[in-house]
Amino acid sequence: MGDDELIRLAERHGAAARYTDWRGRKVAVAPDTLVAVLSALGVDASTPAAVRAELDRAREPGLPPVVVIRRGDVLPAVLPNALPEDAAVELATGRTLPATAELPLGWHRLRAGSRSTPLLVAPRRLRTPERGWGFTAQLYSVRSRASWGLGDLRDLADFASWSARELGAGFTLINPLHAAEPVPPVTASPYSPTSRRFAAPIYLRVEDLPEYAALPPGDRDRLAALAEPLRVPGGALDRDAVWTAKLQALESLHRLPRGPEAQRGLDAFRAREGGDLTAFATWCALTEKHGPDWRRWPAELRDAGSRAVADEAARLAGRVDFHSWLQWRLDGQLTAAQRAARDAGMPVGIVHDLAVGVAHGSADTWIYRDLFAPGMSVGAPPDEFNQRGQDWGQPPWHPRRLAGAAYAPFREMLAAVLRHAGGLRLDHAMQVSRLWWVPEGGSPADGCYVRYDRDALLGCLAWEAERADAVVVGEDLGTVEAEFHDRLADRGILGTSLLWFERDAKGRPKPAAQWRELSLATVGTHDMPPITGFVHGDHIALRDRLGLLARPRSEEENDHRRQLNDWLALLHDEKLLAAPPDEVMQALAEGATTYDEQIVTALHTFLARTPARLRGISLTDAVGERRTQNQPGTIDEYPNWRVPLADAEGRPVLLEDLQARVDAMRSVTS
Secondary structure (H helix, E strand, O other): OOHHHHHHHHHHOOEOOEEEOOOOOEEEOOHHHHHHHHHHOOOOOOOHHHHHHHHHOOOOOOOOOOEEEEOOOOHHHHOOOOOOOOOEEEOOOOOEEEOOOOOOOEEEEEEEOOEEEEEEEEOOOOOOOOOEEEEEEOHHHOOOOOOOOOOOHHHHHHHHHHHHHHHOOOEEEEOOOEEOOOOOOOOOOOOOOOEEEEEOHHHOOHHHOHHHHOOOHHHHHHHHHHHHHHHOOOOOOOHHHHHHHHHHHHHHHHOOOOOHHHHHHHHHHHHHHHHHHHHHHHHHHHHHHHOOOHHHOOHHHOOOOOHHHHHHHHHOHHHHHHHHHHHHHHHHHHHHHHHHHHHOOOOOEEEEEEOOOOOOOOHHHHHOHHHEOOOEEEEEOOOOOOOOOEEEEEOOEOHHHHHHOOOHHHHHHHHHHHOOOOEEEEOOHHHHOEEEEEEOOOOHHHOEEEEOOHHHHHHHHHHHHHHHOOEEEEOOOOOOOOOHHHHHHHOOOEEEEEHHHOEOOOOOEOOHHHOOOOEEEEOOOOOOOOHHHHHOOHHHHHHHHOOOOOOOHHHHHHHHHHHHHHHHHHHHHOOOOOOOHHHHHHHHHOOOOOOHHHHHHHHHHHHHHOOOOEEEEEHHHHHOOOOOOOOOOOOOOOOOOOOOOEOOOOOEOOHHHHHHHHHHHHHHHO
16 A cells, blocks of 8 residues: 555544654654554554545544533634534533633533534633642552551551641652552552552551441451551562452451441442442452453453343442442542641642553453553653653553543543542643554554544543642653643643753753743652662663663663763752762762762752742652662563662661651751
């Protein structure tokens, strides 16, 4: 087939035939990749004749599947060729206005003759937060002496309150708390969940449940015996052991008689969450019987809306009730954590993280099966830190079908997370604009960008954030469209400024005054080592050992030394680091830790000089941890997401230990 025709067809359906890589070079997408991506979009490009037939097919006239505008926009200007003179808008209140009127915020319905479509009037711009700082933390690693081997929602409430009162923190940014498998083995990565709509019960504090308070002393002792072995602070975190013990405890609490007040509360929660909660709880119950990947279930159970599923759910009604109850109790403890943060004086409170997607055989893909693109995984093209590209093993939303559903699953997911948050961070913020699709079985380097309706998705995001009075941060790092940063800023969505990546056009470290204001500024990220590990080049040694480098280790180390020396020179010039750069570099080359704490303090003082509205300080940096939480491109080769919080010597740091470190922590938080 002619490449030009295939390229035209791909571009028509939002698949980019070329892209600009992280080095600024133009890269052409392989024709086979375009054919596979178009097939996943429901477009036949298997032969030249099929391509021409698709090109000849006229676009359907009429209204788009959903219209999203910003407050103050006038519909005839947005849809100049689609609206007849008698077009009208039926407001959510039931009142009808002409399409030429200025419309209130919210979801309405646009009617044009015999046609109609959902209409969202989104906020023009979200409020800009006051300047402030907060800790960024992997909650599961922030353990207390009372938690069951993993940090939980009580630990979150206590940590947020403590950091606000003792250090003046304005927010606490945590990893995604999305749902994982309901039975072991439990996936370690919080960024590969089974559902982004619901939360993981592993974060429940058992002793804070109302049912626990009703237990006689003997039963409390039995539950304490389940927890005791998990409270030994040593070794890698073990989610399977934690969830096995908690599951047993939670099941025993669920079996207790439920009083009328509790039943009314659960019924109200079910009514609020609707059919999605029932579907998710049903998936959990079926998973206990058939395994966590619905694609391997009996054929009659793979359709969430089938009669066979309804019959099986009726037979498993007790388990469906159990998993609904877990979500209800999570809702209460999530609410309590945010309340504790705000009561302690945090202007923002808890900032939750939203993962890019879900696993292929997950609850969300079962519930919304038709809204995902088959045969595709989301990932990222090669970049500086992941030179082979990334395949995250998550199916992407189908752009056209998601729009046809008026973005309902996306909106409901946002609303669920924001219900318990003062802010939201979008991991890989490009998820609202374009995603790197990788044909299953192919190399991440051989993927293709597919466009989404960015204005519509940003509008949905802004509307839900406005309703929750929440701050939104987008992780706009890596290979990002040139105008994307400005689009986020125009909506009042903060970007992410990562110190190691902040360089000018000549590759030099960017002075503090030149950083953007609308951003969350941090030194590193969870995919990189903490500061101490980074300056010592731990990430290079690790990637070399795991075979993840795409060029000789010596070249990587030379680049690292050059860039690190540039940063040390800037810190020295700004009188933030007393020692000359060559002296510090020599000590690092010898493996000495003489300057580690000074570098950590200097970098965070530098962050405070930037105009960034929010400043994130990794808890690992504050306690001296050196190990990274996650090494992209690996699964079991490295203990990803299983590294407990520890100090520079590898000694576990519990929540109660932070009080003794408060004076030292002020050096990086002030």
